[in-house]
Amino acid sequence: MKASLTRLFTEDPLARLARGNPAFVKRYESEPDPFGFSLETYARWEPFFRFLFEDYFKVEVRGIENIPADGPGILVGNHSGLLPLDGAMISMAMTGQHRAPRRIRYLVTDWFFSLPGLADWVKETGQVRATLDNARKLLEMGELVGIYPEGIRGVGKPFRERYRVLDFHPGFVQLALATGTPLIPVATLGGDEIYPELTNLKSVANFLKMPFFPVTLTFPWLPFPLMLIPLPVRWMIHVHKPIKLDYPPEKASDRKLVLKLAREIQYEIQDDLNKMLRRRRFFFTGGAAEKLLDTEKEPNNNP
């Protein structure tokens, strides 16, 4: 224990990442990135998120093999948890459990880039400012793009609205149609309970120019690092099969079709969340793992 801790603080982060995940480092070490991804910053922060992923939230991932090993793809998910840790958890699953570890480039709202310290960190860990041009460029480079079509509204859901998906903004379908990229829906359970938001103080948020100002059990009350400690909820991530849209790129301007496809994917994610919630016994323990894994049998159904 002590030896591993000292190694954590003394070893060069890049060397450690290269030891733990050689395929990932090999893939990205030589490549210069126009959006400012830095393998070193990534390597420095990786153990922290790895700890959250493996030991704290004990994330259970299903269907990670549905993400293609190469080529572009758009990941679409439900957003949750005041700090958007859900994206980080999917990235961890992708780098740790996939046969071909890849980074996921999330499209991030402008607000993160208005904070001087945070902006660089967000860029260096691989996130990209959310514009249509950036997204197209990423897909041309053959990257995995992560989009949360609920936007920042989805992150600031109060606790009673947990796992109720807001209506998806249909931009991601337009992007997928125009570029001919497969869409990969991802349902994440657990993120909405790590910070139970009691209420959202809008006037304070407006004053501080924040997207929302949550009040949680710990948030404005405890001193700085303590107020950000999440509850140890068990997470479940379900990656669906990629959806290849069989439409010509001109259909991207067909508003009705785009909206319908966006709704279909939204409903699929909501349906999956409902199913996982029904199967879960209690949110700190998650229930027996084998029960969660079998998808065929539903409890309290017809005898």
Add this chain to the structure above:
Amino acid sequence: MSQFLSNYRDFLKQSVKSDRYHGFDMRVLARVEPFLSFLFHDWWRVEMNGLEKLPRDGAALIVGNSGSFLPWPAFMLLYALMSSRQNPRRVHLVADLDWIKDERLHSFLLELGFVPFSSANMKRLFAKGELVALFPEGVPGLAKPYMGRDRLNVFDWVKLLPAVEEGVPIFPLATLGCDEAVPILTNMERTAKFLGLPAFPVTPFFPWLPFPLNLGSLPTKWHMSLIKPLTYEASQDRDELEECAMRQSQFAEGEIQAELNRLLRQQWRHHG
């Protein structure tokens, strides 16, 4: 009875030639009407939206979410449609009735307008241009625990197949409040199996209180909203038809869930 005749003249006129194959009886409906009216207006104060979207005549299918222990949403829909001023219509409530062993109860439900689910029954109704309502969650929807309130169970897409085959428009109906009306604490599956019932829910009232009281419910506020019909292209190919039915049932489920989420958000914003 004469009061009923004058109050529901349009409804009677409209439903005089409707399908009575399974023994629908207007007199039974007339007897039950005051009770339904009390539930609709005073007990649950149902707010019904979007009924104007229904066509005046011709076949249509309403697909709704069920909840609350007894099929009350079905009865509320029945009452809302019969008492509507603009467009009174008779609705045929299609449900699985095979598990009901008690003959009196079975025939009572048939007299009120229930129809046993079968593909042939539904197709006959559509051919006659009738309005059919269906609650595809089935019995698991009725025994939904309170923890999972306002979250839909999976729709049984097979039940939508006859409608898709006939190319009938499908209207999703979202009902908010029915799950809180009777909070179901747990579903005792082994007892249900022992008694030969599809489910045995335990509510604050159910097995405890003496007979009529144990079917009681709480006076929650209900919102029902009818959503615009699903559009789809009917095809002749069997595989494509089944695919289409599956897709429509998934879409209807999503529409209802999204509408419930919207209504809930509205309510929460309103109250706090």
